[in-house]
Amino acid sequence: MASACRILVQCDWQLALRETDGKAWIALQDLSDTSAKPTLRGQLINCGTSSAGLPYVEGNNGFSVKNISKESLHVCYNDASNQSTTSEMTFQSTTGNFASIHDKKKSVICLDATDGGLGMSSSSDGKFKVWQTDTGEVRRDLVGHIGDVYTCRFFPSGIVALSGGADLRLKVWSIETGKCAATFLGHKGAVLDTAIVERGRNIVSCSRDGTAKLWDCSQQMCLDTFEGMAGNINGISVGVTENSFDLGHPENPPGEKEVLTEGKMLLMACENNTLLSYGLQSRKKIFQYDCSDAVNCCTFLSENIVVCGAQNGKLSIIDLRNYNVPLKEMKTSNSAVESLYSHRGGFFTSAHDGSCHYVNNQYDSFLSLTGPDCDPVYRVVCNSSHVFTACRDGNIRKYRLNIP
Structure with missing residues (x-):
């Protein structure tokens, strides 16, 4: 993950993405002390369910899902206009x-x-x-x-x-x-x-x-x-x-x-x-x-x-x-x-x-x-x-x- 940025996700993402067409917000926040950049926002959307009962999730606005399980969600952000601007984060929910x-x-x-x-x-x-x-x-x-x-x-x-x-x-x-x-x-x-x-x-x-x-x-x-x-x-x-x-x-x-x-x-x-x-x-x-x-x-x-x-x-x-x-x-x-x-x-x-x-x-x-x-x-x-x-x-x- 880039040291001056972090990816944030909706706190109850595991519940929001459980249902078909369920949505959760996702965002990229700049953490640098001098930055005046606004937070970049996107959505994660449930597009169906696998035979294992896990959702197929797609993102927009540069966000994509690399992997999802019942307790974790691995998300990437790629800026199409600047290939050096990439971030990723694994989110883990409670047991x-x-x-x-x-x-x-x-x-x-x-x-x-x-x-x-x-x-x-x-x-x-x-x-x-x-x-x-x-x-x-x-x-x-x-x-x-x-x-x-x-x-x-x-x-x-x-x-x-x-x-x-x-x-x-x-x-x-x-x-x-x-x-x-x-x-x-x-x-x-x-x-x-x-x-x-x-x-x-x-x-x-x-x-x-x-x-x-x-x-x-x-x-x-x-x-x-x-x-x-x-x-x-x-x-x-x-x-x-x-x-x-x-x-x-x-x-x-x-x-x-x-x-x-x-x-x-x-x-x-x-x-x-x-x-x-x-x-x-x-x-x-x-x-x-x-x-x-x-x-x-x-x-x-x-x-x-x-x-x-x-x-x-x-x-x-x-x-x-x-x-x-x-x-x-x-x-x-x-x-x-x-x-x-x-x-x-x-x-x-x-x-x-x-x-x-x-x-x-x-x-x-x-x-x-x-x-x-x-x-x-x-x-x-x-x-x-x-x-x-x-x-x-x-x-x-x-x-x-x-x-x-």
Whole structure:
């Protein structure tokens, strides 16, 4: 797909094209910062049904269908007047839509899922729930936070969870009992994101108070605070870097409660238009990458490569060995990047306009997950078989994981 364009399709295309003569709109949108070109629109039309029950679909105005199945639609655009202007995209529909886990009038704002068949999510009415990923059946109500839960994630064991929210607290939960096992106090603003170090003896959190904190889980004790950042720290990520990368040296030897922080980098996505990097053990600043807008989220793609997403929709892919110049800057949407999730050297990204894309390890976007009708997708996560998204419309959507 051309980096400055994306193809969009009607959010319920799989239903619209099911009937003979059924129609769905299709469009080509220019994503370049300086473009004043209008969006080019066309139609997809069902011209009959095959013996396998699949529709024959034709497009117009330069759009054509290369392949269609019950869950996917592969569309191409070719400009007859300019052969170099070509784009293509595969659209994937849901395999499940969990509409009853949360109130339809409330936004689902955070989400995680395990390979063991459990999902966890919270909504804007303060409800925090554990459910089965195969059926959407709610198994636990996690009660203890006051107000919204902004971040939740499973520990690697899959039977313990970590959350943080508007009440300034971090909580650890037993998924088997639904009880809060520990509460962490120390932030002076809402907790916006967390990261788990290795198996979870240490965790990291970030907040609207402009700090990130390293914690000991066994005693709910803050081991150190990364501070001095202006404004919110919207997201964090902890990753292992290659051995040749200099993460600095701590001024004092780590205490016995600090476990496996050596060789790890802490990334911080900051409201003041910066991506910050610190040595997790050394507490030393490694670099600052300046973005063109507030940075909403960040994640590691490998030992050397990271990505961050900004409020203006820009994705910056950075090689840590040469962090002064981005490896690539791109957009999959003109709307704010809401979340990032690393997968097979590439990543999923969701946006405020309801779009959700996969960007591969060549940094091309070729897959779009459809379903939301312009409602923000606040979170996208994967387990070994499916992708799950959390949306403002109150739905948790489930997609088959079809990344080669």
